[in-house]
Amino acid sequence: MATPAAFLGHGGRLGAARAAWPNAPTPWLDLSTGINPRPYPVPVLAPEAWSRLPDPESLRALERVAAKAFGVADPARVVAAAGSEALIRLLPRLLTTARVAISARTYGGHADAWKVAGAEVVDARNSTADLRVLVNPDNPSGQALPPGQVLALTDGPLLVDEAFVEVDPALSVAPLAGAPGRERLAVLRSFGKFHGLAGARLGFLVAEPALAARVRQALGDWPVCGPAITAGLAAYADAAWAARTRLRLADDAARLDVLLRQAGFEIVGGTTLFRLVRAADAPRRFEALARAGILTRPFPWDETLIRFGLPGPQPDWLRLADALENLR
Structure with missing residues (x-):
C-alpha cells in the first residue's frame, strides 16, 4: 500500500486529506504537524x-x-x-x-x-x-x-x-x-x-x-x-505560561506513549511535541487512521515510520484511543 505523495513532504495537508478520504468523519484530527494543540491565549486584538x-x-x-x-x-x-x-x-x-x-x-x-x-x-x-x-x-x-x-x-x-x-x-x-x-x-x-x-x-x-x-x-x-x-x-x-506548558507537554507526551505502545508501535524518537514511531505495516496504519479522520505524518525515506503530534481536548484523546484500538 503506497502512501499518497501529497503527505510525504510536510504535515498539515488537510485539504489533500479531505480530497483523498472524502468519507472520513469530520472534523479532522490533525496530528501531522507537531504543533502545540493548546495555544497561547492571545490577548484581545485592538482594531x-x-x-x-x-x-x-x-x-x-x-x-x-x-x-x-x-x-x-x-x-x-x-x-x-x-x-x-x-x-x-x-x-x-x-x-x-x-x-x-x-x-x-x-x-x-x-x-x-x-x-x-x-x-x-x-x-x-x-x-x-x-x-x-x-x-x-x-x-x-x-x-x-x-x-x-x-x-x-x-x-x-x-x-x-x-x-x-x-x-x-x-x-x-x-x-x-x-x-x-x-x-x-x-x-x-x-x-x-x-x-x-x-x-x-x-x-x-x-x-x-x-x-x-x-x-x-x-x-x-x-x-x-x-x-x-x-x-x-x-x-x-509570559515565562510562567511557558514553564507550565513544558510540564504539561511532558505529561501529554508520556500519555501518548502509552497509547502508541498499546497499539503495537515502537517509539523511536521525538520531542514532547511529537513522537516518531515505527511499525512494519505503517502505510496500512496511516491509511486506516486517515479513514477515521486522523491525519499523521509519514516519511519518504522510510515507510515504516509515522510521526504523531499531541491531541488537545479530552474528546480528541478518546477519538485517537478508539482509532488506535481498531488498528490492532
Whole structure:
C-alpha cells in the first residue's frame, strides 16, 4: 500500500486529506504537524492591529522581547520574519554558498531551499561544505545535541534550526549566535510550534549584526503582521505560561506513549511535541487512521515510520484511543 505523495513532504495537508478520504468523519484530527494543540491565549486584538500598517517601533519591541526570551544580549542580532520558513527560503539567496551539508533525514525545507538557490547539498558529515545546517532538536527524530556538541560540529559557518527547542531551552545556542567570536553561527527560532500559533507566521533569525541588517533590508518595512506582533509581545514575555506548558507537554507526551505502545508501535524518537514511531505495516496504519479522520505524518525515506503530534481536548484523546484500538 503506497502512501499518497501529497503527505510525504510536510504535515498539515488537510485539504489533500479531505480530497483523498472524502468519507472520513469530520472534523479532522490533525496530528501531522507537531504543533502545540493548546495555544497561547492571545490577548484581545485592538482594531488597529488589523487596520493599520505595523509600526516599526512595535516590531523592534518584539525583537527586544524575543531577544530576552532567547537569552540574546544584543537585540540587533534578532530579526523577526513571517515564520522561520520565510527565513529558510531567504538565506540561500543572500549567502554565497556553493556546498551545504544537511542530513537527508531532517526537515526537508532546508535542502529544498538551498537546491533552488543553486547550491550543492551534500551529506551532513561532509567536511568540505561551505556551510553546515543542523536541526536541533531534530525533526522528526527528536535527536538533541547539547550546546557543547553543537558548537564542536564545525569551525566553519553553522546554521542551527531550533524550531522545537522551546521544549528544552537549555539546548539552545541562540545566546551565542552572532556574538563576538561566534560570527559564523546563526540560529533560526520558530514561534508557532511551542506556542501553538502557527497561523501567526512568526519566526526569528539570530545572527551577527551585519547579516541581521542584510536580512532586515531584504525583508522590507513590514515583514510581520500586526496581530502576530501582538501575539509575540505577549507570549514571549509570559515565562510562567511557558514553564507550565513544558510540564504539561511532558505529561501529554508520556500519555501518548502509552497509547502508541498499546497499539503495537515502537517509539523511536521525538520531542514532547511529537513522537516518531515505527511499525512494519505503517502505510496500512496511516491509511486506516486517515479513514477515521486522523491525519499523521509519514516519511519518504522510510515507510515504516509515522510521526504523531499531541491531541488537545479530552474528546480528541478518546477519538485517537478508539482509532488506535481498531488498528490492532
